[in-house]
Amino acid sequence: MPGNPNEIKLVNNAMSNATRRKIMNFLVDGDRSTEEVAEAAGKTMLDFHLKLLQQANLIELGDGTVRLSEYGRNFLKGKEEKDTQKNTDLSQAKPVEIAEIRQLLPCIADSSKFRVIANMTPPLGGTLKVLEPLFPRGRYSDKINALIMQKGEVLTTVYGTGKVTMTMIKNESEAREALESLRSIINEAIAKGVAPAPREKVRVEPMELYKYLPQTNCGKCGEQSCYTFAIKLMSGETSLDKCTSLKEPKYATNQEHLQVLSAYI
Ligand code: SF4
Incomplete structure (x- = not known):
């Protein structure tokens, strides 16, 4: 069973990919043939994905068959329990009332675009972590207490303090639109009172x-x-x-x- 830092790294790496998570979830109901897995998760790089899952001791490969290992089954069970606990955390969150632009500066990567500094009130604090699944390319960082989201060329970072930065923005009107869209996505989730269910992330090539x-x-x-x-x-x-x-x-x-x-x- 994985326990040392290298083994944990293998598991984290294996589970950080949407296709591999799909394969794991597909195996929950029992052993499958490789063809069935290919049909459910796609043929592209299937051998590579299966190899990484096997190296992490999450699955076992037989003669044309794929099954969850005992560790893989326990891993999914533990994850499901953690996700259920997370789902209660939005009940205390307050909606964002004001989202306003503070500064438009030239972007470091491309001076024809803008880096936008904005602010959200009230600040979202620890709620940000729960909101991560709302964004297909979103990553919450504990280190800086911020949710970092990517959409096309635009990178948006929302900090727990209420500060928001956006890079590679074309003009002020795009900035306003992006900020308002962010506010309404967040407020819609808060209005439901339940954290969004984890959803499949967009595949990286x-x-x-x-x-x-x-x-x-x-x-x-x-x-x-x-x-x-x-x-x-x-x-x-x-x-x-x-x-x-x-x-x-x-x-x-x-x-x-x-x-x-x-x-x-
Ligand atoms: S990826 Fe490697 S080769 Fe490319 S710039 Fe970075 S260090 Fe250089």
């Missing part, structure tokens, strides 16, 4: 990761090219911190995007 890498092929990460680095990020063979070029200020926004995306590999 290597080309999407590559798009946000510096694309200089400098080799500092030990890989021949940025695209190879993207492929190895997908397979869990490398980590984002190996690309030291991303630490340069001009890549700050790219790094934020990659951090959000890498949570869904």
Whole structure:
């Protein structure tokens, strides 16, 4: 049974991908043939996904069959209990009454676009964590108590303090629209009083990761090219911190995007 940090990392990596979570949930009702799994979860990279789940000791592969391991079954049961507990947490949340823009600054990554600083009142505090499933590309960070969301080129960060930042915004009217849409999605969930159910995250492809890498092929990460680095990020063979070029200020926004995306590999 996984227990040491490396084994836990394998499990976290295996379960961070929507296709692999789909496979796990599909196996809850019993053993399946590989063909049935392919039909339910898709054939693309199926061998790769099954291999990662097997390496994490979550499934067992037989002769053309796939089944949950005992650890995999217990893991899903524990997760379900945690999700049920989380679902009660929105009852005390207050809706966002005011969402207003404070500043429009040139974007670091592209000076023709804007970085927007805004504010939401009252601040959402710890409620943010519960709201994460509302956003297909959303990631809650305990470290900074913020919910970071990606939609196309726009990266939005909502902090527990009420501060909101948005990058790569075209103009003030787009900023207002994005802020108002955010406010109404959050308020709708709060009005229901129950946290949104976890939903399938949008799949990440290597080309999407590559798009946000510096694309200089400098080799500092030990890989021949940025695209190879993207492929190895997908397979869990490398980590984002190996690309030291991303630490340069001009890549700050790219790094934020990659951090959000890498949570869904
Ligand atoms: S260190 Fe970063 S920029 Fe350089 S090759 Fe690797 S991924 Fe590309």
